[in-house]
Structures are given as structure tokens and as C-alpha cells.
Amino acid sequence: MKNAIIGIDVGGTSIKMGLIDREGHILHTQESPTPVQEGYRRVLDVFNQMAENLLQESAYLWENIVGVGIGVPAFLDLSRGIVIEAVNLGWSQVPLQEELEQMWQVPVMVDNDANAAALGEMWIGAGIGTSNLICLTLGTGIGGGVIINGDIYHGVNGSAGEVGHITVREQGGRTCNCGKRGCLETEASATAIALDALEQVQKMSAGPLKEEYDRMGNITAKSVIELAKLGDSTCRAILEKAGIVLGKALANMCYLLNPEKIVIGGGVSSAGDILFDPLVQAFHGAVLPRVAENTDIVAAKLGNQAGMVGAAWLIRHSREERTPISGFSNS
Amino acid sequence: MKNAIIGIDVGGTSIKMGLIDREGHILHTQESPTPVQEGYRRVLDVFNQMAENLLQESAYLWENIVGVGIGVPAFLDLSRGIVIEAVNLGWSQVPLQEELEQMWQVPVMVDNDANAAALGEMWIGAGIGTSNLICLTLGTGIGGGVIINGDIYHGVNGSAGEVGHITVREQGGRTCNCGKRGCLETEASATAIALDALEQVQKMSAGPLKEEYDRMGNITAKSVIELAKLGDSTCRAILEKAGIVLGKALANMCYLLNPEKIVIGGGVSSAGDILFDPLVQAFHGAVLPRVAENTDIVAAKLGNQAGMVGAAWLIRHSREERTPISGFSNS
Numbered sequence: 001m002k003n004a005i006i007g008i009d010v011g012g013t014s015i016k017m018g019l020i021d022r023e024g025h026i027l028h029t030q031e032s033p034t035p036v037q038e039g040y041r042r043v044l045d046v047f048n049q050m051a052e053n054l055l056q057e058s059a060y061l062w063e064n065i066v067g068v069g070i071g072v073p074a075f076l077d078l079s080r081g082i083v084i085e086a087v088n089l090g091w092s093q094v095p096l097q098e099e100l101e102q103m104w105q106v107p108v109m110v111d112n113d114a115n116a117a118a119l120g121e122m123w124i125g126a127g128i129g130t131s132n133l134i135c136l137t138l139g140t141g142i143g144g145g146v147i148i149n150g151d152i153y154h155g156v157n158g159s160a161g162e163v164g165h166i167t168v169r170e171q172g173g174r175t176c177n178c179g180k181r182g183c184l185e186t187e188a189s190a191t192a193i194a195l196d197a198l199e200q201v202q203k204m205s206a207g208p209l210k211e212e213y214d215r216m217g218n219i220t221a222k223s224v225i226e227l228a229k230l231g232d233s234t235c236r237a238i239l240e241k242a243g244i245v246l247g248k249a250l251a252n253m254c255y256l257l258n259p260e261k262i263v264i265g266g267g268v269s270s271a272g273d274i275l276f277d278p279l280v281q282a283f284h285g286a287v288l289p290r291v292a293e294n295t296d297i298v299a300a301k302l303g304n305q306a307g308m309v310g311a312a313w314l315i316r317h318s319r320e321e322r323t324p325i326s327g328f329s330n331s
Numbered sequence: 332m333k334n335a336i337i338g339i340d341v342g343g344t345s346i347k348m349g350l351i352d353r354e355g356h357i358l359h360t361q362e363s364p365t366p367v368q369e370g371y372r373r374v375l376d377v378f379n380q381m382a383e384n385l386l387q388e389s390a391y392l393w394e395n396i397v398g399v400g401i402g403v404p405a406f407l408d409l410s411r412g413i414v415i416e417a418v419n420l421g422w423s424q425v426p427l428q429e430e431l432e433q434m435w436q437v438p439v440m441v442d443n444d445a446n447a448a449a450l451g452e453m454w455i456g457a458g459i460g461t462s463n464l465i466c467l468t469l470g471t472g473i474g475g476g477v478i479i480n481g482d483i484y485h486g487v488n489g490s491a492g493e494v495g496h497i498t499v500r501e502q503g504g505r506t507c508n509c510g511k512r513g514c515l516e517t518e519a520s521a522t523a524i525a526l527d528a529l530e531q532v533q534k535m536s537a538g539p540l541k542e543e544y545d546r547m548g549n550i551t552a553k554s555v556i557e558l559a560k561l562g563d564s565t566c567r568a569i570l571e572k573a574g575i576v577l578g579k580a581l582a583n584m585c586y587l588l589n590p591e592k593i594v595i596g597g598g599v600s601s602a603g604d605i606l607f608d609p610l611v612q613a614f615h616g617a618v619l620p621r622v623a624e625n626t627d628i629v630a631a632k633l634g635n636q637a638g639m640v641g642a643a644w645l646i647r648h649s650r651e652e653r654t655p656i657s658g659f660s661n662s
Contacts, residue, residue, distance in 0.1 A: 075621060133486060134587075146587060148479050155589025156463055159622040166583045167617050170501050178619055252497045256465075256477060256584055258486020286498050288509055291407060291490040 004060060005315045006051060008070040009113060010043070012036060012088035016304065017050045019058050020312035024124035026305060028058040029066065040091050040137060048103060055158030066319060067107035069311035071116025073143075078158050079112045109314035113307050114161060115152045117265060117300075118145025120310030126263045127168040127302040134253055135300070136163065136246070138268035141177075142185040151317065164189070168249055184249050188242040190221035190268050196238045197224045208232045225271045239271050240278040247282025254287050254295055265300025272299070335391060336646045339380060339401040340444060340638030342375070342423045343367060343419035347635065350389050351643040355455035357636060358388040379434060385442025397650060398438035399431060400642035402447025404474075409489050412441045422638030440645040444638055445492060446483045448596065448631075454536050456632040457594045464592040465584055467494065467577070469599035470568075473516040477588065482648065495520070499580050515580050519573040521552035521599050527569045529553045531558025539563045556602045570602050578613025579659040585618050585626055602628070623639070 004027065009016040015034050019027040026257065030050040035042045047181075072084035081097020083089075093298060100108040113162075118135035121127045127135070131150035137143040144163035146153040153160050169182030174195065176183040186192055195207060197219040204210040208227050213219050228235035250262055280297055298320060335358065340347040346365050350358040361381045366373045382399075386392060405417035412428020414420075431439040442450075449466035454459045458466070468474040475494035477484040483492050491582055498512030505526065507514040517523050528540060528550040534633035535541040539558050544550050559566035599606065611628055633640060 144587070148484065153479065153588070156591040156625040157589060157621075160587065160589040162586050162619075162622055164591070165578065165622070166586050167621055180617070182621075229516060248498065252583060253587055255493050255497050256475070256491065256587060257484070258491040258493070260487040286511070288493075288496055288511075290488075291493055291496070294487040 002064055002066045003317065004064055005066050005310035005312040006054065006068040007116075007310070007312030008047065008068065009116060009304075010034060010047075010070065010089070011113065011307075012073065012074055015043075015046060015050065016308050017054055018305065018308040018312065019045075019054050019060060020309060022316060024309060024313070024316075028054055029305070029308070030054045034089070036089055038088075040094055043089070044099065044103065047100070051104070053076050062104065062106065065104075065106050067109065067315035068104060069109045069111070069115040069314035070096070070100070070115070070309045071111055071307045072096065073113045076110060076112060076158055077144070078111070078154060081108065083110070087326060101331050107241055107315065107318070109311075109318055111311070111314055112143075112145075112158070112161075114143030114168070115141070115154075116308075116310035116314070117302075117306040118161070118263070118310065119152055119313045120306035120308070121263045121265065121300050122147050122150070122310075123313045123316075124309060125306060126298045127261050130260040131139040132249070132257075133263055134161075134163075134257060134259045135263040135265065136250075137300075138189060138264065138266035139247075140189060140191055142189050143266075149255075153265055163249070163253070166252075168245055184245065187245045188249075188268070192267075193221040193224050193238055193242055193268060194219050196241070197221075197235065200234050200238065204234075207234065209234050221268055225268070225274075228271060228274050239274045242268070243275045243278035244282040246275075247279040247284075248286050250279075251283050251286035251292075254291055255259055258291060259295055262297045263300050264297065265302070265306060269299055274330065300306075300325060333395055333397045334398050335395055335553065336643040337385065337399040338447075338639035338643030338646075339378065339399065339642070340635075340642060341365060341378075341401065341403055341420070341446060342444065342532075342638075343404065346374075346377060346381065347639050348378075348385055349636065349639040349643065350385050350391060351640060354643070355461045355640055355646060355647075357640065359385055360636070360639070361385045365420070367416040367420055371420075371425055374420070375430065375434065381473055381531035382435070385518045393435065393437065396435075398440065398646035400442070400645035401426065401427070401431070402442055402444040402638045402642045404444045407441060407443060407489055409442065412439065414441070417486070426550050438646065440642075440651070441473075441520070441648055442642070442645055443489070443492075445474030446476040446485075447639075447641035447645070448474070448633075448637040449478055449492070449641065450483055450644045451633050451637035451639070452594045453478050453481070453629050453641075454644045454647075455640060456637060457596075457629045458592050461591040462591050463588075464594055465492075465494075465581070465588060465590045466596065467581075468631075469520060469577075469595065469597035471501065471520060471522055474518050479588075480550070494584070496578070497580055497583075499576055515576065519599070521597075524552040524555050524573055524599060525550050526571055527572070528552075528566065531565050531569065531574060538565065540565050549640060551569060556605075559602060559605050562623075563631075564589070567605055570605045573599070574606045575613040577606075578610040578615075579617050580627070581610070582614050582617035582623075584621055585614070589622060590626055593626060593628045594631050595628065596633070600630050601647075 142164035173182030473495035495516035504513030
């Protein structure tokens with residue numbers, strides 16, 4: 001009886017792995033630091049150990065597993081399941097799908113981590129019941145996933161949804177890792193929010209943000225969000241600015257794709273209304289009512305489990321495609 | 332034997348109608364002014380007269396016609412074939428599909444005119460062989476069509492591809508018909524180009540553009556393009572500016588959709604390299620090489636026949652969908 005899927009979300013910091021049933025329920029999870037420094041082979045060993053632990057604690061066997069889906073922060077050759085470049089993992093040109101299939105002897109499917117998160121939200125999260133959505137993940141960078149007719153849309157070479165580098169400033173703005181200036185992620189990611197806060201701290205002699213900086217020696221987006229929630233006006237203004245930039249950028253995306261939902265997740269989305277209120281207001285200020293009237297902007301629901309769930313969906317969906325529910329049986 | 336389709340492109344100025352075979356070849360065409368002032372009923376009469384003429388001159392009968400596709404400059408209820416609002420035609424809430432089906436007793440399909448033009452280019456024009464493309468029509472306004480997996484993508488309420496109102500200026504810019512400022516079409520449409528030229532004329536005491544204005548009492552985008560081709564530097568600069576704005580806007584669209592092709596048509600595209608060179612340069616300056624490397628920017632090929640051809644494709648495709656080539660027979 002094959003009736004569960006393993007979903008993996010591998011990031012630069014941690015590996016999250018879940019045993020997931022055919023309806024998307026998470027049965028068990030494992031989490032482990034990513035041994036980036038020890039290289040690709042060592043990460044595969046950790047995958048294997050985590051999978052064994054996961055099966056053992058849930059009393060499943062490999063013969064119960066339909067397949068393994070994995071989301072990777074990478075530029076991929078999807079047709080062959082090859083990681084072309086994963087900067088944060090230090091991987092280049094690794095045949096991930098093939099090697100995992102050899103290791104586990106089950107079908108493996110690979111996609112980009114932001115795409116996996118989008119699929120997870122569509123399957124059992126904030127996008128449930130919709131099949132046309134844009135998902136944004138506001139983290140260290142800004143990732144995106146475009147879902148069209150119920151499946152991720154990859155574009156001609158897998159780059160669709162890479163919205164972090166959309167240019168949002170006509171002139172100036174910080175220089176991005178990509179080499180350009182004024183990218184969405186240099187204006188509204190966790191990194192941008194922390195840098196905005198640091199700039200403010202330079203101008204301050206006192207106040208909660210200054211105290212936080214003096215205590216920690218640094219400022220993170222997380223502390224900006226916490227202080228904003230406690231009412232700090234500087235921190236609120238930083239998040240409002242990010243919300244406005246995001247709202248305007250989403251308006252332009254809405255003209256092109258007219259999605260049913262826009263789902264916003266990632267650490268920065270935990271700011272809640274402080275971020276979402278200006279975001280939604282800027283969005284509606286920039287998009288014609290007729291174009292926006294059927295588009296809802298909602299917060300993601302699955303937190304950091306979206307990636308593993310969406311990775312599992314890749315297997316769920318591919319089984320459906322071949323013959324309906326062929327990979328599953330109740331017997 | 333049903334082996335041809337009638338495609339109609341109805342605009343505020345003229346109605347174009349073509350008899351089109353199953354491979355997209357245009358067998359015969361008709362063109363007639365649109366009697367906008369005389370109202371919707373009169374336009375239907377003109378449709379009917381044109382169709383009768385078209386059949387007569389090509390020795391076809393209604394029984395040879397698989398169906399009629401029609402592209403309308405309108406916001407539509409696609410599921411019911413209703414024109415909700417067509418500002419340039421003065422139509423509001425008209426059941427176009429149903430009335431044409433009653434009139435002609437063949438299947439009728441309706442879509443937006445920019446979408447029809449995109450489909451025409453995909454079928455037999457600049458997008459031939461590709462199934463993921465963005466088409467821009469640079470005319471009085473700027474229309475767009477998004478083709479995903481070989482079919483037009485409508486979005487949740489039919490507004491996908493309405494790229495004319497993407498905001499391209501952070502601050503300022505001309506006020507658009509839509510009420511916003513700094514829309515793509517207030518910067519790079521034929522209207523915008525003519526207005527840019529008029530602004531330049533105010534500052535001039537002599538030169539070809541001033542002479543054109545003095546002779547005609549006005550400046551059109553067409554004359555700006557003609558003078559630019561003759562080497563006038565002011566007119567070249569106006570078109571270059573439009574090209575740069577378009578290139579940057581297309582770069583942002585490319586991050587979201589990573590299309591195989593971007594097809595640019597409409598009257599303004601007749602400027603050729605004077606427009607396309609700065610456009611392509613601005614595009615590549617704003618989009619990461621990896622994201623853009625498989626995206627070609629090309630000029631549309633069908634001119635003002637794209638709409639009628641794409642309208643015919645709607646019927647061609649709907650027949651394919653039901654059962655392959657069911658609507659057609661060779662007997």
C-alpha cells in the first residue's frame with residue numbers, strides 16, 4: 001500500500017522534511033541543520049538519515065511511499081531534475097533527482113523552493129480552492145511562484161515568478177546582490193527592512209530601536225516587526241514603506257495576470273496588518289477597480305511548512321497526471 | 332463540408348472580416364467603417380452584410396462555415412459571450428455571442444481584441460511555433476495578450492494582459508484616461524508619442540517637426556515615425572524614450588512570466604529599429620541574463636490582420652478541444 005509522500009524543503013539554514021498523506025495532511029516532520037560547509041554528498045546523507053527517522057517514527061516503510069518531492073533554492077533544469085546553481089547551498093550542476101531516485105528507489109520530483117511554497121499554499125493553505133494565484137515569500141530575499149490553471153508556471157527556462165528582481169525604482173535605490181539597483185528585494189525583503197532600520201538608528205540618540213541595536217549589536221527584520229507591534233513609530237514607518245512598495249509592484253503584476261489570489265508569506269509577513277494595510281491600500285491605489293475586483297490579497301497560512309507540503313504536491317500531482325490516483329491504493 | 336472560419340476584428344474605426352481556412356490562411360477579406368454613431372443594431376447589420384459579401388465573393392455558403400470568431404475592444408463576460416462595456420463602440424451589456432449565433436446559426440466565440448491579435452500572431456505570425464508569449468499592441472492605447480501553454484490566459488475576470496495601465500513612473504507623468512498617472516500607455520502609445528512631439532514643437536522655431544505641425548495643424552505618431560526614419564533627431568529621441576520605457580516594463584513582465592517570445596505590434600511598432608534597438612537594450616539592462624536568455628523580442632508580422640486571424644483561431648481551437656478537427660471535414 002503506497003499512501004504517503006515525503007516532502008523536503010532544503011534551505012541554506014535547515015532541512016525540513018515531512019511525511020504527507022494524499023490529502024496534504026502532515027503526518028510527521030523532521031528538521032535538521034543544513035551542513036552546507038560539508039558539501040553536497042553530506043547533505044544527501046542527512047536527507048537519507050532524516051527520511052529513515054521519519055519512516056521509523058511514523059511506522060511507515062519505503063514501500064508505503066509514493067515518491068519524494070523536494071524544493072531547492074536553485075535555478076534548475078526541470079526536465080532532467082538537475083540543480084544548475086544553488087548559490088546558498090554551494091551546489092552547481094548536481095543531478096539531484098537521479099541521485100535521490102537511486103538512493104531511495106522511488107520517484108523523485110524537484111522544483112524551486114518558492115514554487116514549492118506556492119503549491120503548498122494552493123493545496124492546503126491560503127490558496128485552497130483557487131487555481132490561479134501569485135505567491136510571494138518575503139524572506140532574506142523575495143521569492144515568487146505563479147500558479148496558472150492549478151499548476152506552477154515555470155516559463156521558458158524555469159525563471160517565471162522570480163519577482164525579487166523586478167525593478168521598483170526608476171532611479172537609485174540600494175545595489176542588489178544581482179548587480180542591479182532598486183530591485184523589489186532591496187526595498188521590501190527582510191534584508192531591506194533591517195538595512196532601513198540601521199539607517200534610522202544612525203540618526204537616533206535614543207528610543208527602542210536604538211536600544212535594541214545597542215543591546216544586540218545589530219538589527220533584524222524580526223526585531224523591527226516586534227518593535228512595530230509594540231507601537232514604535234519608526235519601525236511602523238519602515239514596514240509601511242515596504243508594504244507600499246510591495247502593493248505597487250503587485251498592482252503591476254495584477255495587470256498582467258489578473259490572479260484570483262495573491263498569497264504573501266515568509267518571515268516579513270508576520271508583521272500582519274502593519275504591513276498588509278498599506279500594502280492593500282497601495283495596491284488598490286495603483287490598479288483599476290475592474291482589474292482588481294476579483295483579486296484577494298491574503299496572508300500565507302502554512303508558515304515554514306509550505307515548502308515541504310508543496311514539494312509533496314509535486315508527487316501527488318504527477319501521479320494524478322499519469323493515471324488518476326494510480327500511485328495510491330487503499331489496500 | 333465545413334472547412335472555413337469567419338474571423339472578425341471590430342474596432343472603433345473599422346470592421347475587418349476574413350474568411351480563413353483551417354491552417355490560418357486568409358482566403359478573402361472585407362473591410363468597412365464601423366457605424367459607431369448608429370448604434371449596436373446597425374453594427375450587427377453591417378456584420379451580416381459583410382459576411383454575405385465575403386461568402387459570395389469566395390463562393391462559400393454558410394454550411395461551409397465552422398463558426399465565427401470575433402475580437403472586440405471590450406471588457407467581456409467570456410463565459411456567456413456578453414460585452415459588458417466597449418467604450419469605443421458605445422456598447423454596454425450586449426449579448427453579442429448569442430445574437431450572432433441566432434443571426435447566423437453557427438457557433439460564435441468572442442474575445443478581447445488584444446487577445447485575438449495575440450492569438451493571430453501565435454497561430455501564423457511572429458509567434459508561430461511558440462506557446463508561451465506576451466504580445467503588446469502599441470496603438471492609440473497599449474493592449475496586451477498573455478498566451479500560456481498555447482492558449483490565451485484570461486485571469487480571474489478576463490483582465491489579464493491589460494498592460495497599458497501598468498505604472499511606469501514612481502511620480503508624475505501624464506494623467507491617463509483611466510485616471511491614474513504614469514501608465515505605460517501615457518508614456519509609449521501612439522497618443523503619448525504624439526503628445527511628446529507636440530511638447531517639443533512648442534519649444535521649436537524651425538525644423539521638420541515644426542514644419543509638419545504648421546502644415547497639418549497637428550502631429551501624429553505616424554508623422555513622428557516618418558520624420559525619425561528621415562533622420563530627424565527630435566523624433567528619434569521621442570521614439571527612443573518610448574522604447575526605453577517599454578523595454579523596462581517588459582523586463583518586469585519577464586520576471587513574472589519568463590515568456591519564450593515577446594511580440595510587439597500595432598502602428599508604433601512600424602518605427603522598426605529606431606524603437607526596437609533602445610527597447611531591447613533597456614530590456615536586457617533591466618532583466619537578469621539567466622531570466623532573459625531564452626526570451627526573444629520580435630516585431631509582429633500580421634499587421635492589422637492579426638485580430639481577424641486570432642478571432643478565427645478561437646473557433647479552430649474550440650473545435651480541436653471537443654474532438655480533434657471534428658468541425659472540419661474534407662468530404
